[in-house]
Amino acid sequence: MATIFVVAAIALRPLIPVDETRYLTVAWEMRQSHDWLVPHLNGEAYSHKPPMLFWLINLAWGAFGEHAFVARLVPAAFLPISVWLTARLGGMIGGKATGDQAALIAVGFLVFVVSGTLVMFDAMLTAACLAGLIGLFIAADGRRLAGFGLFGLMIGAGLLIKGPAGLIHLMPAALLAPLWTARRQNWAVWYVGVIAALAIGIGIGLAWALPAAHAGGPDFARAILWGQTTGRMVNAFDHARPVWYYLALAPLLLLPWSLSRNLWIALLDRSREPGSRLNRLVWIAAGGTVILFSLVSGKQVHYVAPAIPSLAIGLALLMARRRALPExxxxxxxxxxxxxxxxxxxxxxxxxxxxxxxxxxxxxxxxxxxxxxxxxxxxxxxxxxxxxxxxxxxxxxxxxxxxxxxxDASWVTPYLASGINEKEVAVVGSYAGEYGYAARLDRPVTVIAPEAARDWMASHSDGVVVQAWRHSPALEATPVELHPYRGGMLGVWTAASSSPVEPRDASASR
Incomplete structure (x- = not known):
């Protein structure tokens, strides 16, 4: 079922700005520049995300061609992988039937499915976190070398996928192991293993970050080694939310399971028999993620999506001990x-x-x-x-x-693509890579302030100007094409901009 979700999303849904278009443009600029170390956006070093997604997209492009379908399939392919890993971890804890049930429950969370089909990092990080939890389970079962080795590799993968966010998903379960392990452990040995795994993971992350910091310059180095992490955790420069953000959104995040009477009866039933200590692993992983992200300044709905499989396993374990009621x-x-x-x-x-x-x-x-x-x-x-x-x-x-x-701003791309190696392209206001990959641009666009648009157009008679606005455009001339866009309008001006153009109905612009 997860595979069907992936194919349907890619085939039927346009790229959604600004996130999906931005990440594809970063991957595209990596391919154009052949700089595999420092990601770039509009010609400038891009420090907001590590390079794993961009590397994998370029590998796929190299093998199958530079198609949007190929690029979008790369992160989305990790959704069915995550569902399979959910079944594996659930089966290790509660048996195969519980694992299969957990996998089915996981695809019954809307936020998990939607975020997993976008060109973003959540499905990739979910797969890495699930594999890391499997590593902890193996280590707790006595196979410490294999378990902590896998755990360390997944910490490294998480750092290369989304930076320190991976630690938020994995470390609570590792540090709180005395609460969930079923076998007697030598805790000194356990925590030495955790530290060793952490060292392996950080070493993997630094294997990219240190050379990239040297190549990208002081500002880029400061951003990837310190600024982006502290900026999001302490005083977010973007997506700042209150500490109660996830609690308030819980009924929506858990849909449709927040409406389940089976879930609420199981949670409120104090007479139920206690389950295995191992069951606590997934509750600690899911709960730790939500608590720690609640304390972090920067929050988005999809940040907690990697906790959904752990929650799904927990629900499967709860419902396995009682007869299910109709829903x-x-x-x-x-x-x-x-x-x-x-x-x-x-x-x-x-x-x-x-x-x-x-x-x-x-x-x-x-x-x-x-x-x-x-x-x-x-x-x-x-x-x-x-x-x-x-x-x-x-x-x-x-x-x-x-x-x-x-x-959907794909209608803009013919105007920009015709400018490759010929015309200059200017974007008024701000630019987040909305057109770079779509138009296959081979050089950065010029970002100009609204008050500079008239002078820029006058000095670039064969140039192309693009602006999205809510109140009024920067240029008095009528755009050559105009569409409603994200609560405002999106227009394109070229040397041919002369005759009035009526805004098209949004339903006709696809």
Whole structure:
């Protein structure tokens, strides 16, 4: 099922700015410059993320061609891998049936599936973290060399995938091992093994970071070795959220399982028999992730997605000890999501120029599929997965019909691609790589302030200017093409900009 999610997402959904377009542009610039050590965005060293994703995308491009499908498949392929590892870890703790159930529960979390199909780092980091937890399990089972070796390698992989965030997912379970290990341990030996694994992981990370810091210059070195980590943890320069952020969003993050009566009965039932101590491993891993990220200044919804498989294993272990009750709420919730999509335009719930019909059709598809979810209510895990699949299908139906046209800037690329080696390209305001890979640009664009746009255009008669704005454009001339975009407008000016152009309906811009 996870593989179907991946293929459907890549085939039906456009690249979503700014994250997906930015990461593909960084990978593209790495390919253009042949600088495999220091990632770049618009010609400048890019310190916000380590290079693992960009390396893997370039390996895939080298093998299969420079296609968007190939690049998008690289991170998304780790979603089914993560589901398989969930089954493996769940099987090691509670037996094969529990592992299989945990894998099915994992794909029944909407945030896990959606984040895992994006050109981002979450599915990759999830796979590394699950493999690291398997390493800890092996070490606790007595095979310390193999277990701590795997744990150390996965710490290193996590550092190269998303920096120190990987430690947040893995270290609580390692440090709190006395709470979950079933076998008697020599704790001095255990913590020596943890320190050794940590040294292996940090060594892997530094094997890239130190040469990259030397090659990228002082500012880049300071950012990757210190600034980005402290900036996100203590006083986030981006995505700063209060400490209660994840607690407030928990009902949404856990959908549809937050509506499960099986879950709440199991959690509140004080008469249940205690499970194996090993069961605590996944609860410590999931709970530690949420607690530590709550204390970190920078937060996003998808940051905690790698904790979902551990939570899924915990739920499978809980429900394995009791008879499952039917879950009618899953079908009802799916129907209501579809109804909301149908009503979102008549009720004017979106204050943008969104096309109505894709939302209505996507909502109707979701409502129809909710009948299947209702029919499966006697099998909670299957019903939850079906609910996610139904909502996923409805959302991608509206995407392919143009419902996400306001987030699709691909129409700009013919104007920019024609400028390769010929015309200069300027972006007014800010630029986050939205067009670099899409237009296959072979050199940086010029980022200019709005007040400089007129002079720049006057001095570049064959240039191309792109601007996204909410209030007014920087140039008085009518753009050669104009579309609604992300709550405002997106326009392109060239030397041919002369005649008035009416904004296109968003549904017609795909």
């Amino acid at each position: 009618p709420a899953f079908g009802v919730a799916t129907f209501l999501v579809g109804a909301l999509l149908v009503l979102i335009y008549p009720l004017d719930l979106l204050h943008e120029t969104w096309p109505p019909y894709p939302f209505a059709i996507g909502g109707l598809v979701t409502m129809i599929l909710s009948v299947i979810v209702w029919k499966l209510r006697a099998m909670p895990a299957t019903a939850a997965a079906a609910a996610v699949a139904s909502i996923f299908t409805g959302l991608h139906t509206l995407a392919v019909l143009g419902g996400l046209a306001l987030y």
